[in-house]
Amino acid sequence: MPSQRTAITLTEEEQAKFLEDGWTLQVASIGPSGWPHLAAMWYRVINGLVHFTTYAKSQKILNLKRDPRVTCMLEAGKDYADLQGLVIQGDAEVIDDDPELTLEVMQAVNAKYPNSPMAQAPLEQVRKMATKRATVRIHPKRIYTWDHTKLSGRY
Numbered sequence: 001m002p003s004q005r006t007a008i009t010l011t012e013e014e015q016a017k018f019l020e021d022g023w024t025l026q027v028a029s030i031g032p033s034g035w036p037h038l039a040a041m042w043y044r045v046i047n048g049l050v051h052f053t054t055y056a057k058s059q060k061i062l063n064l065k066r067d068p069r070v071t072c073m074l075e076a077g078k079d080y081a082d083l084q085g086l087v088i089q090g091d092a093e094v095i096d097d098d099p100e101l102t103l104e105v106m107q108a109v110n111a112k113y114p115n116s117p118m119a120q121a122p123l124e125q126v127r128k129m130a131t132k133r134a135t136v137r138i139h140p141k142r143i144y145t146w147d148h149t150k151l152s153g154r155y
Contacts, residue, residue, distance in 0.1 A: 010086065010145035012044035018047050018086055018145075024072040025052070027136075029070055029092070042116070044108040050088065050138040053106045053130075056096045061134050063094040071137060081148055089142040096134035103130040124125055 010018060024040045031037035039060050043052040050072060054060060064070060070092040075085040095101060106126055110119035118126060 002069060004151065008146045008150050009082075009123045009147060010147050014144060014147070015086055015143065016045070016048075017076070018076075018084065019050065019074065022025070022076065022086075024074075025050065026073045026075075027052070027060065027070060028072070029060050029068045031059070031063055032066070042109050042113050044105065045110055046105065046108060051108070051135060051142075053102050053105050053109065053135050055132060056134040058139055061094055061096070064094050064136065067095070068092045081151070083148045084146065086143065086145045088138055088140045090138050090140040093137040093139060094134055095137065098135070099127075099130045099133075102133050102135045103127055105135045106133070 023042075025043045026038060027041050028036045028038045037059055039053070039054075039110055041052045043050050045051070068091040070088075070090060072090075073085060075083070077083040103126065106118065106129070110116065110126070120128070121129075129151045
């Protein structure tokens, strides 16, 4: 039986929409013991690249500074016929010396997730939080996707 991989691959346009509409990104870095360190992150796509912020002293930042390799996964669907997903393997660029950029990313993320406590905070409080956070920008090396809805129930 021929592979259906090409039949279920998301196009570039579909990938962009899936990332824009997606909610929680699973981010895996390599922990100090060599085991994967997995964290769920809210994010935004800015200039075609995934961005998120986190505390500058967090384990994921320590991991990414030591080894920038990262894998991110976004998935959707409950039933097998509805499963969709996108995985980005790439390098994480950690930006921990630009609080204005971090504030911009935080505001973009807050706009996507308006019910989050950070989105409800006054701008001056968010600006202060930005000084303790770092921005992570993902530079993809490989992206793979799946969209079982394209199979129309055929497997």
